[in-house]
Amino acid sequence: MINIGVDLGGTTIKMALIDDDGKMIDKWAIGTNTIDNGKHIAADISESILKKMTQFNLERSTVRGIGVGAPGFIDVDSGFIYQAVNIGWKNYPFKEELEKAIGLPVVIDNDANMAALGEMWLGAGKGAKNLICVTLGTGVGGGIICDGEILHGTCGMAGEIGHITVIPDDGGSCNCGKTGCLETVSSATGIRRLALAALDYNDSESILRDIFESKGDITSEDVFTCAAKKDPLAATVAEKAAYYLGFALGALAVTLNPEKIVIGGGVSHAGDSLLQPLTKYFKQFALPRVFDACTIDIAKLSNDAGVIGSAWLCIKKINRATVK
Amino acid sequence: MINIGVDLGGTTIKMALIDDDGKMIDKWAIGTNTIDNGKHIAADISESILKKMTQFNLERSTVRGIGVGAPGFIDVDSGFIYQAVNIGWKNYPFKEELEKAIGLPVVIDNDANMAALGEMWLGAGKGAKNLICVTLGTGVGGGIICDGEILHGTCGMAGEIGHITVIPDDGGSCNCGKTGCLETVSSATGIRRLALAALDYNDSESILRDIFESKGDITSEDVFTCAAKKDPLAATVAEKAAYYLGFALGALAVTLNPEKIVIGGGVSHAGDSLLQPLTKYFKQFALPRVFDACTIDIAKLSNDAGVIGSAWLCIKKINRATVK
Structure with a gap:
């Protein structure tokens, strides 16, 4: 299956399509829109990914989900962001918002943790x-x-x-x-x-x-x-x-x-x-x-560690059979 | 079921019968016999436990197993002791020896770890x-x-x-x-x-x-x-x-x-x-x-932390149905 890794930073959002063997099919980036305390970010990510899925003729059924490495203080189980100063979020239910926007399961963790997972998997x-x-x-x-x-x-x-x-x-x-x-x-x-x-x-x-x-x-x-x-x-x-x-x-x-x-x-x-x-x-x-x-x-893995770790967490945490 | 916690020290070996709710049914201690590089210890523990089981009319089928907190450098999976200076062991397959002597499953970990588990469970x-x-x-x-x-x-x-x-x-x-x-x-x-x-x-x-x-x-x-x-x-x-x-x-x-x-x-x-x-x-x-x-x-839990943690590890690690 295909896993989508997202590395959310204060300036850019890096994204990648990565298969279960760790092969990177494509990677790209968009700017981080911090206007209105970051409330457009979930929609921006969703739109960009859906466009990429169309470009690569990826059916929803072949995409396991989205892993996002985010900065700040996060409740990883609920995907709730207590605070992410560089983004402008405070008490923001990011996982919920992104899942609503894209209609695919999302897993979230701290960006430094995702980089560690990336280096563990392929680095x-x-x-x-x-x-x-x-x-x-x-x-x-x-x-x-x-x-x-x-x-x-x-x-x-x-x-x-x-x-x-x-x-x-x-x-x-x-x-x-x-x-x-x-x-x-x-x-x-x-x-x-x-x-x-x-x-x-x-x-x-x-x-x-x-x-x-x-x-x-x-x-x-x-x-x-x-x-x-x-x-x-x-x-x-x-x-x-x-x-x-x-x-x-x-x-x-x-x-x-x-x-x-x-x-x-x-x-x-x-x-x-x-x-x-x-x-x-x-x-x-x-x-x-x-x-x-x-x-x-x-x-x-340099700048790719985050997206690779995020894709790995998708594989680990999202049991696609049980989610829609 | 009954779990037997053992806290093995350089001078004494503390032991206890503890049920699955953490109730301590009995505790006792024997001296640590370090003669011949500690080769009699497994037999001493086994003999003392079997005597206690007789005293309390405990059938083998009601005893889950033995947890032992030991000092020194241990491979917890195999129960192999690389070195335990105070005991005299060097490259000694303690878990294997104790299981052979007593005919019940044994789990082993470091004594400080067992104390931590004890305080987590009941302390x-x-x-x-x-x-x-x-x-x-x-x-x-x-x-x-x-x-x-x-x-x-x-x-x-x-x-x-x-x-x-x-x-x-x-x-x-x-x-x-x-x-x-x-x-x-x-x-x-x-x-x-x-x-x-x-x-x-x-x-x-x-x-x-x-x-x-x-x-x-x-x-x-x-x-x-x-x-x-x-x-x-x-x-x-x-x-x-x-x-x-x-x-x-x-x-x-x-x-x-x-x-x-x-x-x-x-x-x-x-x-x-x-x-x-x-x-x-x-x-x-x-x-x-x-x-x-x-x-x-x-x-x-003071001096009981070790035997309590050892009993807890029995409950956690020994699936009695699968072992004899």
């Missing part, structure tokens, strides 16, 4: 049943899979690993209201902040400083590019970001004993420049048996 | 499906339940929360080979160590010091008793132990989003003297939504 976590997926982007997102199942916790907040405290005293302020969260030092934003502070604190010559002086700003990518070129200042910053990430992942690993940790998001493009120091610190903070049982890898 | 975690159980004894043990299931991880090491690093730099040495583990500061042993260091560092008058001078030693219990009496030195030590525990539990809670955290073991007898500072620091390190959804309580 860097292929075959692993115990998996932690960390997305290092503007923030730090997390999806945790234990025995093949996503952890949701008692109110859907499980996996918020960006908010593990890694600097207990005098850490930087986090958007969540706390200080010293992993997100403040190991996200793209956090690494940029660490680098700007290092440039300010330190007068030494540095190719990172040259970039800063010519562009007027730097990115986390600049930090890792310069670190790979052995720039001492950039290397110190990269080391620091990896240290805190290794500290948090060490705590997660002695708690969850994963087979695989998958690192995704923009920062993960640093590849070995990140993995090498990260593995060193992860080893320092994990138990030997836990370290030996676990591999850290860079995510493979 | 402080009653009704919670997402639960973390922390045992503060000589070491710090942990059992994690997500959606009603014990987390084992990829090689049975999940829940080793005593080895979360809480002091990244210059922490005390831990038995595991790392430094700065939670166990080095918040176990009974760790708290005693912190207190001895504080007495050494500090010359101030203190009722804790008086106890130390009269007994020649102090225990973690002395620390909390004196802290409850507002002894400043003892209060500082208790606060420190609670701080590190709150730090680790904060990280666990943003990861797992539990409904309940149950604190057991000898140190938990401190009650509010522990819970009060602990809750303060837990709030500091957990996200507000996560904090609001979670209650921290002292364990209720």
